[in-house]
Amino acid sequence: MLRFALFVLFGSVFAGCASIQPYYTPNPDIAANEVEDYEGPLDAELVAGTNIAQRIARREAADYAFIGSAAFTGAADEDWTSAMVRLGRTLKTEKIDYFTWYAGTDTATGMTSVPVMRTSFGTVWGPDGPRTVPVTMLDTDWLPYSYTVPRYEYRVLYYKKRKEPLPMGIRYEWPGEELGRRIGTRKALEITLVVPGRTGWKNDLFDGDVILAVNGRTPTKELMRQFCRAPAGGKLKIWRDGQIVEKTISADPSEGK
Known part of the structure; x- marks a missing residue:
């Protein structure tokens, strides 16, 4: 992996990338009051492969919230990196x-x-x-011609530092269509990240667990956020590898929930 610091760019650099317009998609699950705006140099990392979910999970484990993504398309010689940095500056993000x-x-x-x-x-x-x-002389004609240039696609993920640690040290998403068919419902939450040493890990929650009920209620993301911050803990009904598991979650006061 190639890691480097990207600093504020001015003048001709931004002018050169003005024609490159990214398609930015914000993450609707992150509220502005959950994360911190950032003004320092951006930390960008080129990632091998295309496992976007894995990269988001890695950042979440370090308490960086994924705030949105941008897509760029262009030729190799276009200065799309300047557009990437400019958008990061606008979003006041820290990690890319x-x-x-x-x-x-x-x-x-x-x-x-x-x-x-x-x-x-x-x-x-x-x-x-x-x-x-007769007089013969050398002259020049200008003729049009066509040629091919490689086209590349770029996906950029932006992150901000969470104001407080990821509640319970777990991350969850709505299940995909295939998983929904396997468990018989999409009114559930799939755990996609469990941070070692945190409350979820201490209570034996695992990546891939699917939450079917939160204290007997159909799970929603807002209900799960409240559960993760509740000082008394509670009960989760979980689908795990085809089996239904009832878990009593003990709160960890050291996480400040």
Whole structure:
């Protein structure tokens, strides 16, 4: 992996990337009051592969919230990295992960010079008076031509530091369509991250567990957020590898819930 610090860019750098417009998608599950705005140098990391969920989980484990993603498409020589940084500055984000992959070719056009010999006629004067003679000279024609250029796609993930640690040290999402068919409902929450040493880990919750009920109620993200911050703990009904498991979660006062 290549890691480097990206600092504030001014003037001609931003002017050069003005034509590159990213398609930004915010993360609707992160509220502005959950994260901290950041003004310092951006920390960007080029990521091998395309496992976006894995990268988000790694950042979440360090208490950085994924606030949104941007997509760029362009030729290799376009200064899309400046656009990436500019958007990060606008969002006041601190961490960036970015992916790049080959996406085919585009056709571009240009002009090329072609040498040609041109013949014209001129008048020369001799002992017998004026006479017309051919004159040949080297000239240049400009002709249009087309060529192919590689096209790349870039996906950029933006993060901000959480104002407080990830509650219970777990992250959860709505189950996908395939998982929903397996468990018989999509009114559930799939645990996608368990941070070692935190409350969820101490209570034997695992990646891939699916929460079917929270204290006997159908789970929602807001209900789960309240549960994670409740000082008294509570009960979770979990689907795990085809089995239903009832878990009593003990709160950990050291996490400040």
